[in-house]
Structure formats: C-alpha cells, structure tokens
Amino acid sequence: MLAPVSSVAGGHDLSQVAVTFDDGPEPSVTPPLLELLARHEVRCTFFLLVKQAEQHPDLVRAVVEAGHEIALHGLDHRPLPPMGHRGAYRYLREAKARLEAVAQVPVHWYRPPYGKQSVRSWAAARRAGLDVVVWSADAADWEDLDVAAVVELAHVRLAGGGVLLLHERLEPGPAGEPVESHLDRVEMVERVLTDLGGRGLRPVTVGDLARRARRTAWFR
Ligand SMILES: [Zn+2]
Secondary structure, three states, X not given: OOHHHOEEEEEOOOOEEEEEEEOOOOOOOHHHHHHHHHHOOOOOEEEEEHHHHHHOHHHHHHHHHOOOEEEEEXXXXXXXXXXXXXXXXXXXXXXXXHHHHHHOOOOOEEOOHHHOOOHHHHHHHHHOOOEEEOOOEEOOOOOOOOHHHHHHHHXXXXXXXXXXXXXOOOOOOOOOOOOOOOOOHHHHHHHHHHHHHHOXXXXXXXXXXXXXXXXXXXXX
C-alpha cells in the first residue's frame, strides 16, 4: 500500500474532473477568467504564489468570493527538495499562514512547483497541515504552443476523474528570464471547458473531486 505516502492525483467519480490554475493571481488574466468561469457555472482550484497573492489581494478575494478554491503553490516558485525537511517545513508553514491571511479562508492543498517532490518535502507538507495535489494531465500550456494545440492535449490526456494542470500565469525562470508563451489564456480555458462539456465531464474543485480521492506515490 502506497497510500500513506501519497499525493492526490484524481478521484473515483469518472464524471468529474478538476481544472486547476497555477502561478497566479495575474491582473491581466484573473478577472476575465473569473467572468468566464461564472458564465460556465464552474468552480475551480487556484494554486497561488504568495508573492503574487500579496501584491494582488483584491484578486485573491475575488477568487474566493466567486466560490473557487484557494490552494498553495509556494511563497515563490522554488522547488522544496533542496531545502531538506526542516527548511521545507518552515517555508510551507510560513507560506500557508501568509496565504490564509490574504485569502481569509483555510488552505489545505499544496502543489509543488515543477511537480518536484522528495519523501522529506512530502513529509514537510503534511507536517505543515497541507495535502499534496499533483495532476493526471498536463496540457503543456507552459510551452510555446497555440491555443488549439493546448486544447487538443487537454482532450487527449485528461480522462474522467482526472486533474488538469493549467496556468493563469507563468512564473519566469529562476534567473528572471521571460516565458515564451503568447497564449490567450482565457480563450484557452473557454475552449477546454467547451470540450469537457461535449464529453460530459463536469469540472469541480480539487476538494470536491478528492472526496473520493485517487492517490499516487509521486517523487521526482
Ligand atoms: Zn508553477
């Protein structure tokens, strides 16, 4: 049994999927994205960076007030494994407290940047009161693809019960190098949601999907 040392990667209700957004909030994307999600009557999970959340607390509040789920992606975008257990624990404890202070709601889920996780960093997340969420489908919206290619990847890779990884913003690389993506992210989400609707897959939050969670041992 791998369950005791595992991360959420999906759910057992195959009529549902969780659509998730990393690296935000982002002033040019979050407001129109919220409008789109409201129009589709869909609730999603936003894995936020504390440095972005503290710069844009109004956007975080808007996400909460629209009924979406707030989750943690880090203070910044640093991977945890090089920090060791104690360093990762302190980092996550601080990040959770600061995100909760902005969002004014409890934060339960954490997604590791780049999906990088060691047994020590996983244990640190648990000790900090967080449960780790990974993904089952990466639509590669962080690569230099056009909307049609991302929508096609989401269609092919995401199955019922899965967790779709998307980005409302792309964090620049470690040296601040700009990201090579010119996607219209709102149009991308619109077309992904239309595709999911056509397949009879209902988007829900990670919290809803994980009521009957599928878990995996994810260390990389
Ligand atoms: Zn990220």
